[in-house]
Amino acid sequence: MLRIGVDVGGTNTDAALLRGTEVLATVKSSTTADVTSGVGAAIRAVLEAAGEQAAAVDGVMIGTTHFLNAAVEGRHLEKVGTLRLCGAATRSLPPMIDWPERLRAIVDGGAALVGGGVNYDGSEIAPLDAGAIRAACRGWRDRGVGSVAICSVFALVDPRMENEAAAIVAEEMPDAAISLSHRVGRTGLLPRENATILNASLHRLGRETVDAFRAAFAALGLRCPLYLTQNDGTLMTADFAERYPVFTMASGPTNSMRGAAFLTGLTDAAVIDIGGTTTDVGMLVGGFPRTRSEGATIGGVLTNFRVPDVYSFGLGGGSIVRPGDGLAIGPDSVGFRLPEKALCFGGDTLTATDIAVAAGLVDLGDRGRLAQVSPELARAALAQMKASIETVLDRMKPSADPIPAILVGGGSVLVEGLLEGTSASLKPDHFGSANAIGAAIAQVSGEVDSVVSLEGTSREKALEGVVAEARARAVEAGADEASITLAEVEETPLAYLPGNAIRIAAKVIGELRA
Amino acid sequence: MKYWTLTEEDIDRIAIGCGILGTGGGGSTYHGSLRAKALLREGRRIRMVRPGDMAPDARILGIGGIGAPTVGIEKIAEGGEGVRLLKAVEQHLGRKVDALLGDEVGGGNGIAPMLTAAMADLPVVDADGMGRAFPEVQMTSFFIHGQEVKPAALADADGNVLIVTEATSPKMLEKLLRAGTIAMGCTALMTTAPMTGDFVRRFGIPHTTSQAWTLGNAVLEARAAKADPVEAILNTSGGIRLLRGKVTDIGRRVMAGFTRGRLTVAGLDADQGRVLTVDIQNEYLIAREDETPLTMVPDLICIVDSETGRAIGTEELRYGLRIDILSVPAPVLLRSEIALASVGPRAFGYDFDFVPTGISADAPAVPHYQEAG
Numbered sequence: 001m002l003r004i005g006v007d008v009g010g011t012n013t014d015a016a017l018l019r020g021t022e023v024l025a026t027v028k029s030s031t032t033a034d035v036t037s038g039v040g041a042a043i044r045a046v047l048e049a050a051g052e053q054a055a056a057v058d059g060v061m062i063g064t065t066h067f068l069n070a071a072v073e074g075r076h077l078e079k080v081g082t083l084r085l086c087g088a089a090t091r092s093l094p095p096m097i098d099w100p101e102r103l104r105a106i107v108d109g110g111a112a113l114v115g116g117g118v119n120y121d122g123s124e125i126a127p128l129d130a131g132a133i134r135a136a137c138r139g140w141r142d143r144g145v146g147s148v149a150i151c152s153v154f155a156l157v158d159p160r161m162e163n164e165a166a167a168i169v170a171e172e173m174p175d176a177a178i179s180l181s182h183r184v185g186r187t188g189l190l191p192r193e194n195a196t197i198l199n200a201s202l203h204r205l206g207r208e209t210v211d212a213f214r215a216a217f218a219a220l221g222l223r224c225p226l227y228l229t230q231n232d233g234t235l236m237t238a239d240f241a242e243r244y245p246v247f248t249m250a251s252g253p254t255n256s257m258r259g260a261a262f263l264t265g266l267t268d269a270a271v272i273d274i275g276g277t278t279t280d281v282g283m284l285v286g287g288f289p290r291t292r293s294e295g296a297t298i299g300g301v302l303t304n305f306r307v308p309d310v311y312s313f314g315l316g317g318g319s320i321v322r323p324g325d326g327l328a329i330g331p332d333s334v335g336f337r338l339p340e341k342a343l344c345f346g347g348d349t350l351t352a353t354d355i356a357v358a359a360g361l362v363d364l365g366d367r368g369r370l371a372q373v374s375p376e377l378a379r380a381a382l383a384q385m386k387a388s389i390e391t392v393l394d395r396m397k398p399s400a401d402p403i404p405a406i407l408v409g410g411g412s413v414l415v416e417g418l419l420e421g422t423s424a425s426l427k428p429d430h431f432g433s434a435n436a437i438g439a440a441i442a443q444v445s446g447e448v449d450s451v452v453s454l455e456g457t458s459r460e461k462a463l464e465g466v467v468a469e470a471r472a473r474a475v476e477a478g479a480d481e482a483s484i485t486l487a488e489v490e491e492t493p494l495a496y497l498p499g500n501a502i503r504i505a506a507k508v509i510g511e512l513r514a
Numbered sequence: 515m516k517y518w519t520l521t522e523e524d525i526d527r528i529a530i531g532c533g534i535l536g537t538g539g540g541g542s543t544y545h546g547s548l549r550a551k552a553l554l555r556e557g558r559r560i561r562m563v564r565p566g567d568m569a570p571d572a573r574i575l576g577i578g579g580i581g582a583p584t585v586g587i588e589k590i591a592e593g594g595e596g597v598r599l600l601k602a603v604e605q606h607l608g609r610k611v612d613a614l615l616g617d618e619v620g621g622g623n624g625i626a627p628m629l630t631a632a633m634a635d636l637p638v639v640d641a642d643g644m645g646r647a648f649p650e651v652q653m654t655s656f657f658i659h660g661q662e663v664k665p666a667a668l669a670d671a672d673g674n675v676l677i678v679t680e681a682t683s684p685k686m687l688e689k690l691l692r693a694g695t696i697a698m699g700c701t702a703l704m705t706t707a708p709m710t711g712d713f714v715r716r717f718g719i720p721h722t723t724s725q726a727w728t729l730g731n732a733v734l735e736a737r738a739a740k741a742d743p744v745e746a747i748l749n750t751s752g753g754i755r756l757l758r759g760k761v762t763d764i765g766r767r768v769m770a771g772f773t774r775g776r777l778t779v780a781g782l783d784a785d786q787g788r789v790l791t792v793d794i795q796n797e798y799l800i801a802r803e804d805e806t807p808l809t810m811v812p813d814l815i816c817i818v819d820s821e822t823g824r825a826i827g828t829e830e831l832r833y834g835l836r837i838d839i840l841s842v843p844a845p846v847l848l849r850s851e852i853a854l855a856s857v858g859p860r861a862f863g864y865d866f867d868f869v870p871t872g873i874s875a876d877a878p879a880v881p882h883y884q885e886a887g
Contacts, residue, residue, distance in 0.1 A: 089671035092549050092593030092629075119699040120585050125672065153589050188587045190545075294830075395834040400762060451584070503584070 005440025014436035015042035025049035026433035054221035063229040079109035081140035085116025085152035087126030100300035109145035112136035117153030137172035151181035151193040177203040191304035199246035206245030234445035250307035259438030263428035274411030277333040317411040362413040408434035446474030449505040479510030516883040518562040531726025532624030533825035539797040540621015540647030568711030578623040581701035592671035595703040596630025615639040619722040620647030641718035645845035652684030659717040662707040670698035725877035743823025753842035814842035843872035
């Protein structure tokens with residue numbers, strides 16, 4: 001199987017071409033404002049480098065921060081009508097109450113809080129109020145709102161009301177895009193609703209972006225399916241991505257970590273991704289990134305997405321070095337202007353890269369320009385950078401036991417030798433393109449997080465039901481059904497709840513359908 | 515009468531302080547702060563009043579949330595629960611309530627009474643019954659000193675109200691309220707029996723909202739000045755640092771509805787080489803070094819992020835976290851013999867007596883109190 005992985009970062013677009021598990025070629029090019037032309041250029045370059053034909057490619061996997069940037073910058077977002085199914089409950093905190101004012105003004109198309117919702121045990125809070133839903137839809141239609149987010153209380157215990165409400169909205173607003181909270185988030189009404197609204201507001205951009213990718217691919221002669229990578233490092237089909245663009249938000253660090261796992265064969269390790277400006281340290285557990293316990297904040301909006309538990313700090317190849325008594329490295333960086341600013345390239349700024357060049361760790365630019373970097377300074381700076389990584393590493397490790405560390409990203413040249421607290425410090429081949437490789441090798445997952453009552457059922461039956469739903473979602477996302485395996489099951493007894501309710505989270509993973 | 519009328523900025527400060535006084539438990543202040551600030555933006559007011567300024571025969575009602583935090587984050591309050599509680603209790607008593615207060619300043623319940631106060635335009639007394647967080651309803655200085663068990667009441671988002679008109683003991687009241695809460699979908703607002711102004715002045719822990727504000731203000735000022743927020747907490751709380759270190763082990767499980775566990779922290783910087791353990795039962799209970807207790811309940815063990823001064827709840831603990839373990843003397847009222855029977859180490863199943871750490875001193879009121887509000 002011939003696959004192309006592409007990772008679109010703020011500065012660079014990386015592409016990697018793989019046949020099976022063999023990396024044929026990797027390239028780096030500049031990210032473009034429209035994203036698609038940069039992706040097209042990177043794909044063309046990587047095919048050329050490997051001497052392969054576009055028609056032979058079986059799949060293209062893209063990791064992009066495009067939707068994240070849109071949310072952060074408040075651009076290309078559309079107005080959303082929010083339908084909360086809640087009865088009397090939850091009215092003390094109406095939708096979007098914790099949004100930054102600026103973003104709220106852009107996205108808020110009006111909210112309706114109507115009869116509906118269930119309790120933790122599945123009992124109804126109030127019957128679904130179809131009349132109120134229709135009235136709200138007419139209001140949105142009149143004001144030109146084209147996207148609707150539906151969020152029901154305890155939708156993860158029983159999603160049926162959200163589905164029923166969606167059917168009513170579809171009757172009233174046949175052209176509307178509809179986002180359902182039980183497909184987007186986890187338990188926790190406000191953050192789940194927020195994520196659903198964000199998704200709804202990105203809907204048009206999602207469709208336009210995916211269409212643009214399809215057009216670009218046709219022009220390149222690619223005839224294979226297109227996938228986007230999501231927060232957990234797995235893939236979704238382009239059709240699915242159109243409906244759930246919000247799942248791509250945090251795929252960047254995930255792709256790097258998955259690539260690091262692939263390049264080393266390690267499933268449990270620390271991954272240190274050193275870029276031009278920042279270093280991200282995360283942990284691989286069972287081949288996937290460890291996720292944060294609290295949800296991600298996107299553009300100032302609290303969500304409950306599981307995103308990699310990554311610690312970022314200001315150290316990279318472009319970090320500015322200030323010698324002297326209190327030797328300081330970063331957190332400011334020359335960033336993408338490294339090729340003109342760094343001393344070794346004839347610039348006027350002493351950077352971390354200059355230190356690495358002076359110490360002979362990497363051969364870049366003109367070492368003769370680095371006379372001002374004494375061996376003592378180089379040694380001290382390298383030691384300080386290493387120590388700062390070691391401190392963060394120790395903070396992120398699951399226990400005091402030494403674990404292997406994988407160094408990826410262009411800035412990895414700054415680190416030499418074994419890091420403290422590690423059993424090995426590895427810098428695999430293609431370390432600079434681990435992110436694109438991570439996208440190329442991605443699998444397909446399905447995930448469900450639900451509070452279930454064991455009244456009238458057994459724990460095993462409840463578990464089976466949740467896993468079956470996760471499998472169905474994986475298939476919908478493009479997984480080959482026969483290859484699906486259970487990746488995670490988490491059962492949590494709930495504090496202060498009577499003994500018959502548990503929270504079950506299940507995730508399954510499978511290979512991409514050929 | 516002198517009042518302190520709260521602003522949105524005050525709410526932020528109080529929320530940070532309530533987190534620190536939560537001693538690891540007490541629940542999140544997130545929903546409460548959002549709601550309080552929304553009410554202020556609607557033009558409602560939240561006025562604090564000092565316990566010493568209350569008329570001796572004033573009727574004061576304690577209000578707070580009860581239930582499972584996992585449910586509370588999904589089935590959020592309707593908003594009118596407090597007003598319905600208030601009406602039901604007033605009807606039962608046949609007289610008006612004059613002011614509200616929180617039974618528990620630690621965590622989200624430190625803000626809960628302010629929401630009802632804003633809706634009903636009643637003042638909130640700057641005092642509580644714990645000066646921190648405890649896991650059970652009856653663990654307050656009020657019940658310890660003979661607060662009536664009746665009437666207590668519950669209200670839920672759907673409009674149900676339950677009044678308990680008799681209970682044979684405070685412990686039995688806790689059981690009845692828990693049962694009612696479960697029937698209400700595991701999240702409710704609760705009130706304990708009304709108290710007089712005189713009773714609250716004598717048996718309330720004074721100025722704990724002021725204390726929360728002072729702590730939160732110190733943290734925010736230190737952050738703004740790029741100073742050490744933990745030092746700022748120590749300077750304003752009368753506490754000491756037991757250890758600055760990192761979490762090296764955390765054992766934790768949910769048993770009979772309560773989270774129990776033990777935390778191990780290895781010293782860093784000046785504390786290099788030292789190791790502390792902290793016992794957890796929903797809150798941080800006992801801090802030990804070499805098995806010798808350094809601080810024990812009811813004295814406060816507050817754990818904060820070494821860098822930001824943010825309170826770290828028991829559910830957030832994990833390996834590698836850089837934390838400061840602080841010991842803050844319990845309020846005077848909690849250290850008496852009669853109080854220790856309810857909230858001392860033996861009340862939590864330990865077979866040793868309370869040994870105090872540091873000198874208790876009641877917190878002063880903030881200087882924001884002014885005539886007419």
